[in-house]
Structures are given as structure tokens and as C-alpha cells.
Amino acid sequence: MIEKTYNPKGIEEKWYDFWNKKGYFHADSKSDKPPFCIVIPPPNVTGSLHIGHALDVTLQDILIRWKRMSGFNTLWLPGTDHAGIATQNVVEKELKKQGLDRHKLGREEFVKKVWEWKEQYGGRIIHQLKSLGASCDWSRERFTLDKGLSIAVKEVFVRLHKEGLVYRGDYIINWCPQCRTALSDLEVDHEEKKGKLYYIKYQFADDSGHVVVATTRPETLLGDTAVAVNPEDKRYKGILGKILKLPLLGREIPVIADEFVDISFGTGAVKVTPAHDPNDFEIAGRHGLPFIKIMTGEGKMTMEAGPYYGQERFECREKVLKDLEAADLLLKVDEHTLSLGYCYRCKTIVEPYLSKQWFVKMKPLAERAISAVKDGRVKIIPSGWINSYLDWMENIKDWCISRQIWWGHRIPVWYCKDMRSTECKVQNGIIVSAEIPEACPHCGAGASALVQDEDVLDTWFSSALWPFSTLGWPDETEDLRTFYPTNVLITGFDILFFWVARMIMMGLKFMNKVPFNHTYIHALIRADSGQKMSKSKGNVVDPLEMTDIYGTDSFRFTLTAFAAQGRDIKFSEKRVEGYRHFINKIWNAARFVLVNLGKDEEIAPVKDSLYLSLADKWILSRFSSVASEVNKSLEEYRFNDSANLLYQFVWHEFCDWYLEMTKPALYGKDENSKKAAVDTLVHVFEATLGLLHPFIPFVTEELWQYLPIGNRTESLCIRRFPTKADGIEDKDAEYKMGLIMDAVSGIRNIRGELNLPPSLELNVTIKTPDKTTDILNENISYISKLAKTANIEIGHDVRKPEDAAVSIKPGMEIFVPLKGLFNVEAEVKRLNKEINKIEGAL
């Protein structure tokens, strides 16, 4: 006999190894079964599992296990991401502890170190995924820097370049002076901060007065090449074209007119710093202004900054302000809230910076991705995200894809130093090639004249190809034919733009088909305070700690029950404990089933039995509708609904009612009834384990092994997933049981008149109201409920009771046999005791 409480230790590892070794997770690209494929959102290779992953993985595993059991050829493709900047930063931090930095090591040595790091920690997250029960096909595991995926990356870059969708140019990009690399717009986090707005006098060169401009970054005036006003601004009509003396440096700059300037903000006059502000950059383009770089990639001032040369950017700001004040050029300082950009990896304030970078032209790619969502080829669930998606896509800007770091896919571009031909000069000596070129294709210069671009690609460039690069693209593999497009992508909304949108664009571009038909965006898990979980706040819940204390099944079930669509989740450990009790309840229900089984008992199909009791019919019918509801809710990604349905059914119907009501038959002398009861009990319990398996795979597999079901497969995880046909629909039984349940629940209220016989049988009469008007005035909702239970269609207008009373007529009496309630006797004793107590007190 099995233990009284469920202890997951040992059981989880045992079954995971078993499933894995048996090859149940392996997908067959030649199978006749319909394919069902999910590619995992690849976690950071050196990362460790956080609770968001746990939710993500649990939901995917539920779908995969459910589809596998439902007869699909399932592929859940696992893998990891090299996570460019993130990983490089971690390794650099580690080197710093050893007194090293990457520049001392040199590129080759450094990259080697990162690979070593990857080898050392890369397996950790995979191991953690397995401990959650993730039924991935590990034979197909991928890493974004794998050879195959690298080929795909180069191929995409080359093809996009050929079509003019990849270009190189000087633009203002977001620059992190700490990481010393460009960042895409998405990699910048904005935060509102209280800052100051400084009003500075710019004097005319002819000493005929001054113009006041306002700025939040006074140090950038060192790079000003104009002051702009709105052409419509009457205040400044007279000064257009006049020359100003740049404060502190004395350099001469013109006053220009540009419509970009907002008349109502500040003084209506704007300093123009083309090399350090994206808007000013554009203004400069329109007016042919020079670009003066006053800052280096480290955030220090250049020679152009004159006396401020070499100063750090914020130090320089202070000095500039001091000097302005001394020169009586600082008119006033206002409080001003502004939103600052921070590097999403190192939290340093990002600097708008002019530099040469590679970009992807997004508009043409976005157009197709917009229509794919609009016409439903990609369905976003919940649909609330569609607006955000479209909004972003319709205002998309070009994507800066070059990063000045070393860990990642090196850009497949070489520069010819010789440029011996005009052709080569026209091309600026740029050679884009998937292979290492042996000579310059433009001018024939030898390999020694060619230098590869130093930069690597944004880490999201390779993830954008994930759904097809992992299946073998650009080769036309069997896997690609079978599993692309994938069925569903499950991820959090935080990477909707980073990743989901870009996959849709790339999938359409290179496969001509959307990468997935559905994408389910789940909620973000927050700490119970409602804040985002983060290490610095110390409010992180470690999933492995949860599984260690409560078991994987309890933890998975908690996450699933939490996963209501479209809202954030505040995590509470108490809920996990509650669901551990649920797991234990199932465990003990199994013990009940097992003690009521004879040794080697043959379990017959219940449909053949003529001796089914009301309770048997009822539970079979309930099972039928629960199975149908679970299938339906999973179909619609209502994970929490399916979890709650099962919780409700197992605990409050199967355990609370059915197990009690079947006892008289089980312990009775009638062999036929007993046989029918045992058959039903085992059958329903076994099928329920099937329904539960995708949610709580370990405990269900363990228990299933004890059940004597004929013609069984060797594992529950490949058992056919139950449908409503595994029960027997019997609305009449449900109706009658509903009345019994109502009556029993009402025992307390009618106890004064209750005269229960000592035997376990009694009759309860439920009398419907006498008059139609009573029904109308007081009992419409009651009638409505009864009608619902009895599955009677009532008219839309319940004000016409004759419609409602099709089978429940006014004054009609319904007799309900309350038979075999095991604990009625004890309940009566208790009630009488309490009544006596009350009477005694009176």
C-alpha cells in the first residue's frame, strides 16, 4: 500500500528519466500524425530559471502533453540564446574580479573565455527546465551560436543587404558609455526623473543683444552649430540669419528657422547640437549644418570641447554651468521633469551619439507583418495586445543591428583597404559575404587587404530567425517541411516587440509564411507587493526552491491556476501550499480506489453495466462534461479555467460527493452493484488522471501505474487524452443529484422539522411555489437555476413563467431519494447535539 501522504522526492526524477529514455518526447518528422510544434523562447544560456520561465515552460508543457496525448506528432524544440550584451557583461564583471579586462585579453582570448563560461554554466538552465518536467525533444536542442544557426544569420544578412534592406550609415543612435556599444531603441528603458531646465543667453556676434535658449543638457552647447526658431514665431522674425557667439567657446553660429521648433515650449528658441541629439541631427540635415562631436564613446569630452577636453560628461556639465554663471550667461534654472534613457543591461544613462552603424530598413518588412495580424494569419491571444502590436509596427523605425561588443554573430562584412577600382570606390570597399572572401570582388585586392567589420549583430537578430533557423533553414529539411509554421508561441509581453514582432517579419520574409499561427501572451509575475521581481529588490521567488518544498506538480498547478489571461500575477506562496494539499487529495483518493479493489480484479468497461447507481451515472456524466470543458478551455488557452475545473471536479464532486455516495454499494452485499461501483470508480479515476496529466505529470504517472486497466500503454503520458466520450452524458442523473445536493446542504435550515430515521435513507420533498405569480415575483432566479440544471431551455423573457414551467409546474412535488449518504447519521447526531445545546441554553 502506498504512503499516506504524497512525497515527490525521487518520483519526479524517476519518471522524467523514464519518459526521456523511452523517447516519448522525440518528434518524428516522417510521422503520419498531424504535427504540433512549439519552439521554446530561448532563455539566456548562462542564466538561471526565474519564475517567468517557470510559467512559460509550464504552459507550453501543458499544451505539448495535451496534444501528444491527443494523437499529435508533437515537437517542442528547446534551446538557448547567447544573449550578447548580457552575457558579455557578466563575463567582464568576472574578469574584473581577477583584475583583467577584455581589452587586455584581446578579442580572441576574450571570446574564448566567454565560451568557457558558457560551457561551465550553459547546462544549468537546461537542467532546470527538465526539473520542471518540460517534455522537450532534447535531440533537437539548439543554441543561437550553433553552426547551423550562424549560417542562417549570415544568409539573412546577405540577402537583406542584396535587397537594400540592410544598410550602413552615420546616424544618431543610443549609446551606452558603460557597455561602449550602440543600443536599439528597444534596449533603452525610459524613466521619469526630476531634472532642471537651464536658460542660457546666446549673445549676438555684433553685440546687439542676446537670445535665450533652454536646455536640460547644458554641456552639449559645446557642440552647437545653430540656434533654431519656428518660422512662424513673431518674436524672432527679425533675427533670422543673424550670427550668434557660442557661450564659453565663442564659435560663431547662425540663427535658423525650422518648423520642428515648438513655439510654446521654453523660450521658443532651440540650440541645435547635430551630433548629440536625434532631432537636431535631422534639423542639421535639412539645413546643411556641420556636425561637431564633443564626446567620445566613453562619455568623455573631445578636443572639440576646448577647455573641457578629457572631462567626464557629467563633470563637464557642472563645470559648464559654473562658467556660464561666472560669465553671467545663465539666466535662470527651472525645475523640470524629464524622462531619461537608461541602458537596459547596465542602467547607465544612455547618450544620443553619432556613429556609423548597420541598420535594417523596417517599413517593407513591417507591412506584411501588419497584415498578417490584421487578417488573422497570426492570432494574438489575448487580443488586447493587437493594438500595441499594430501601433508599434505602424510607427516602426529602422533597427540598429550593430553592436560594438565581441560576443555574438560577427557581421559578415569586409572592407577593402586598397579600393583599386572605381567600382570598389563606389561600393566604399564594402564586401558583404556569407563566406570569408579570398579577394575583393570589386577590385581583386588580395585577402591581406580585407578587414572584417569589428562589430557583432544585435542578439535579437538571431532570435528573430529562431522558428525556422532551428528547423534547419536555409536547407530544406524534413523538419522544416513538417513543422513550419509552428502552431503556437508562448511568451511574456515584455518581448512582444523585441522578439515576437521581429519573428513575424523575418518569417514572412524568408519562409513566406508566418512563423506561428497563434501567439499566447501570458502575464508577468510580480512579487506579492505588486512590484516587478528583481534581484536588487530582493523579492525574487526562486522556482527551484518552490519545487523543492512543495513539489513540481503543486508549483506547476499553482502557476496554471494563476494564469488568467491578460493581467499581471501577484505570486503568493500560500497558494502553492494550498495546491499541494490538492495533490495530496488526489493521492488519497487513489488510496481509496486501491483499497476497494480486489487483487487482480478485472475492470470491465462501465458502459456495459446495468447496475449503475445514481451516483455512478452522475459522476460519469460529470466526467463527460468536465472532459469536454477541459479540452475546450485548453483549445482557447484558458489555462486557469481548465485548472479550476479540474480542482472543482476532483475535490468537490469526485471526492466530496461521489466517494461518499458509492460507499454503500462498495460495502454492500449486492455483488452486481458492487462490481458496477468498482468499475465506475476505477474507470473515472483513471480517466481523471489522464485529464490531470498535462498539468501535474509526475504524481499522475506514479498513481496510474497502480491501476489495473486493461490494454494499457506503458505510460500515462502517451495514453489517449480523455474526451467527453470517456464518460456517459446523463442529464437526468445530474439533475437529480443537483436536487440531492441542494437538499443536503439545506438540512441545517430545516432541522427543526427534520426527523431522520436511523437508517441511511430518507426522502426529501421539494415543493415548488403554488402560484404562478409567486414564481414571477420571487423565484424567477430559482426557476432559472433549476431549469439550467435540468437543461431545460427557458425563453429569453422569463417574465412569461409558462415558458419556464415546461417541466416544473407550480405546486408540483419532486421526491428525491436521499439514499446512502454515508455520513448522514453522524451529521444528524451532531445536529441534534447542537440543538440540545441551544435548547439547554434557553
Next chain:
RNA sequence: GCGGGUGUAGCUCAGCUGGUAGAGCACAACCUUGACAAGGUUGGGGUCGCGGGUUCGAAUCCCGUCGCCCGCUCCA
């Protein structure tokens, strides 16, 4: 500025297409009854943010309002 979400029991949250307010935890009382004390039975506790409207009937639909939260975007 634009968009989205949310306000339900002491706490964390469910409540699909309108029909007598639910779960877990916490609390109180009783019960070791042949699966289960990680249990059972019963109970206390809610003006479903506030104000209107539609309806026989609204937590649910509509309008307004207050509070909290989250995205995107601009600001010199």
C-alpha cells in the same frame, strides 16, 4: 500627450455570453466516521471603488468620476 489594465471577504485572486456573490490562505466551533488532520462538517466576515443609466433583475452591459498600475511617445 496616446493607449491599455485594474479596484470583489482580513490577505492573494477567480467570476465566460447579466439570473440568489466564489476559491486558497487566515479566523471560530465541532468531529480522529475504514482514502485523506496536507482531512471532514458547519459558521463568521463582502453597500462587488463611487455616482448615474439600460433591465423584471447588473460584480457582469453603457456613461461619468475617484484611486492604483503598466506600456508607448515627445519635451529643447
